[in-house]
Amino acid sequence: MVTTMFSACSDNGGDWSPVKHPECKEGGYLFAHMTNENYGSLFYSVSRDGYHWETLNNGNSVLPAYAGHPDIMKGRDAYYMIGVKRGTGIPMLWRSEDLVSWKGTKLSKSIFNKIKPLYGYENEEDWFGAPKLFYDKDQDNYIITWHAGNMGNGETREEWASKRTFYIETKDFKTFTAPKFLFKFTGYDENLATIDVIIRKIDGVYYAILKDERWDDEYPETAKTVRIARSTGGALGPYENPGPALTPPLREAPTLVMSADDAKFWIYCERYPYYYELYTSNSIESTDWAMEPFEGPKARHGCVVRVSEAEYQAITSTYKN
């Protein structure tokens, strides 16, 4: 069912919890996230089963130089994530081979800001619309997605309703294509405002997991929920209109992984501005996602990635409490 992006796990869970959940046979989960108290900083939490989490480094940031909305992606040769140089409006690319040592390189903000002359959209340069990364192995290409609106800054209703998701492509993080809109939805979703979009490939189909950023008085069925759009044409679409809401309203920043026993799809998403929740389903195309209780870390906007045993050990030994 699930191909290359998820490695296998088995049921040998510990019994230290009232509810026994299968643990990964090898490795575990890394949750890279920020906290409400330290918005934009990078914290690590780990778990063997995806239900019970421990925040490392005694609750301190693991990379003080990082600022952003962490989204770690395993690329061709290393892990990557994007952030900003705090206070300057300069985007940063971070690279690591072991998830412990990260090296930051500045990116040109003009890469993102071409949306202004091309489409009249503005980036907010504090966070650059929480860029996410996807490595398209078929094309050996990196895709960066982010959201921008009419004004850039400003938390107005109109600004959030104007958010659209853009993408650029790169093979080497040195040259980049011009930005384009990722979606062209129709009908009910023609004016869909989207943020926090992640792309994943499952069984040959590409899925964009997104937040519907419209308002509930106009779109009461899906406003401020997490939804999934699919594409059989490639990572860049065309994407079909997204399915129904898979979460209640006021959820965002979704991240997708397989369960420890590979039996279920898990979407963690933030019930902002409070904590993360876990939604599970037997199929990525299901319209029936159930919320499961889990002992999440004190986290806001982040991503969950599966890591090998060696990586798990390196992370936990470096940042042990």
Next chain:
Amino acid sequence: MKRIYKLVTIFLALGTMCSCQKSIDKVDVWPEWPAPANVAINGASLDQMFYETYKGIEMDLTQGQTVTFSGLSKLRTVLQSHYWEVLSETEAKFLGFDGTYDIIWDNESSCLFTEPLEKAFPDELFLCGTGWGHQGAYKITTHGWSWERPTDMMSLRRVSPGVFEGSVYLASGFTFKFCKDHMMGMREYEIQSVDLSILQPEIIGGNNYGDFIPGSGFQPGVFNLTVDLNDNTLEVGTNMIIEPETFYVNGEAMTSNGSYQYYSIRLQKGDEVTFGNFGGIESALQPDFWEIVDDMGGKAIFKGETGIYDIYLDPNYMVVYTMCTVMSVQKGNAAWVAGVNWGHPGSAPRITATGWDLSAPNNCMQMRKVEKGVFEVTLYLPADFCIKFFKARDWNEEASTTVVTPLPESMFAAGVYNDPVTGPRATGDLVAGPDFKAGTYTVRVDYNRNIVYAVGHYTPKE
């Protein structure tokens, strides 16, 4: 009370500013920035207007009172920490003394600014200057030496008689003074660097103008300031620091002077220059002087007149100013522009200029010669911009709209000051015409025809 302060400050402004502009109806010209649609404080929405265009609410607050905020997702970065102790995602405890306060939303920084209704010493003390910001924003939020916005004068919290505290972000090259009232320009209302013993002089020092400026060991970050007027001290507590960086020109490290990264280089047309550790240079360099060869690789071709240039990197905005200060119209190789409310094109729509000043790199720009007697500069101009042109980098060399005619009239206008005693007089400023729209423009001054216009927006007659 507020109206009285406004009258006083306007009067002072007329007396102290070296240049005034044509009357601008700010309500029409400035955008009305609404507060977030769903923000409420103790259940009340931000529907009162402050400083003409800012929304907020006037509230009676008592020390220790728990106040509920709704519609905000990042309370710790929205509230000023010297006035508020955040208790939860939606609640904060007020730390100030009992009284009436204005809580004002700044849409540009997505922050709330708290200030007392009665802006007067000894109950209150204010900080005003350049290069500082709301501590939660972690960037510059002030527009400079001004009192026209809630972001321009920060209210410190009085903790006891004569003792005031404030948490503030300080960027490279900051300057500030403390003010005893919501005004400036009068010595008796100012607390200058010479008035206080600075307990951490390596972080904050003083200059000959009485400003507080960066000390030798300063790095940008968030600082907690305690002004004690009983023993005349300033204590500087460090909250969060940004690590210093090194930038390179043609492989050589730039030098920091506390405000800018600096490099001097002889350049001639066609020279290829490499900028290292800038990330991208397309939004950093002035398009007037540089043609980008490799944005991420930091390579650009110089296209100005031959000379020894100073290259200044403003690390606050990551933009570069290129200038050869001895060039002039008389020498046939440059004109100059300065003013208020304008910005480097690479950081639009931010305002990077902090005031009328021909000495600081961010406050004046060299205009590149495009043909004999014709000079261009590309800059961001908001609706309330106000600039002048000079034939040399010297106040005595002004050759602005009393010499050149702004065209077309719908776009640009010559500044006029309506003196209540002597009547209207030309100021020499270039200001917005009735149909002007904020944006990035290449402004061309033609001293052969004595006209000034924006390239692409007007074609001179042959």
